[in-house]
Amino acid sequence: MKKLNFLFLLIPFLLLSCSKDSATAETPTPTPTYSVQGLWKTTSAVLNGIEKFGGTNTIKSELNYFNADGSYSTQSYTDSNFANLYAYSIGTYTFPTTSTVNISSNLYSPTGVFISFTSLSCEVQVLNSTQLQVKVLNYPAANDVYVKKFVR
Numbered sequence: 001m002k003k004l005n006f007l008f009l010l011i012p013f014l015l016l017s018c019s020k021d022s023a024t025a026e027t028p029t030p031t032p033t034y035s036v037q038g039l040w041k042t043t044s045a046v047l048n049g050i051e052k053f054g055g056t057n058t059i060k061s062e063l064n065y066f067n068a069d070g071s072y073s074t075q076s077y078t079d080s081n082f083a084n085l086y087a088y089s090i091g092t093y094t095f096p097t098t099s100t101v102n103i104s105s106n107l108y109s110p111t112g113v114f115i116s117f118t119s120l121s122c123e124v125q126v127l128n129s130t131q132l133q134v135k136v137l138n139y140p141a142a143n144d145v146y147v148k149k150f151v152r
Contacts, residue, residue, distance in 0.1 A: 032098045034127050040064040040150035047146050059086060064150060070094060072105065085110040099124050101134060 042062035045053040054060055061077045072093045078084045091105025104119040126133035132150040139146050
C-alpha cells in the first residue's frame with residue numbers, strides 16, 4: 001500500500017518533471033499549443049482503471065507547479081485542505097514533442113528524506129487553458145496504465 005502511495009506521488013512529479021535534453025539551434029524543441037506553466041491541481045489519478053486519488057485513498061489533494069525555467073514541483077496531502085503534507089517532489093520537465101512530456105524528479109518525505117528518483121515519458125492526452133491529462137504506459141510495472149488529470 002505504501003508503494004502505491006509513493007507511486008501516486010511520483011507520477012505527478014514524473015509527469016511534469018523531466019531532465020532537460022540539450023537542444024541545438026538546428027533542432028528546436030517543440031512547444032505545446034497551450035502553456036503548461038503555472039499551478040495545477042490534481043483531480044484524478046487512475047491506475048489500471050482504479051481511482052487512487054481522493055475518497056478513501058491516502059492522497060486527497062495535490063498541487064503541481066510547472067515553472068517557465070523547466071523546473072517542476074509537487075506537494076501531496078492527506079487532507080482536502082492542503083494542510084497535512086504527505087510527500088513532495090522536485091524535478092524538471094521537457095516537451096520533446098507537443099504530445100509528450102518527459103519528467104524526472106526526486107520524491108521526498110515531509111521531513112525532506114529522499115525516497116526515490118523517477119524518470120518518465122508521458123503521453124499528453126489533453127492540454128488546454130484549464131485541463132491537463134497525461135497517460136503513462138508500463139508504470140509502475142509492465143502492462144500498467146496510469147492516467148492523471150489536472151485543472152488550473
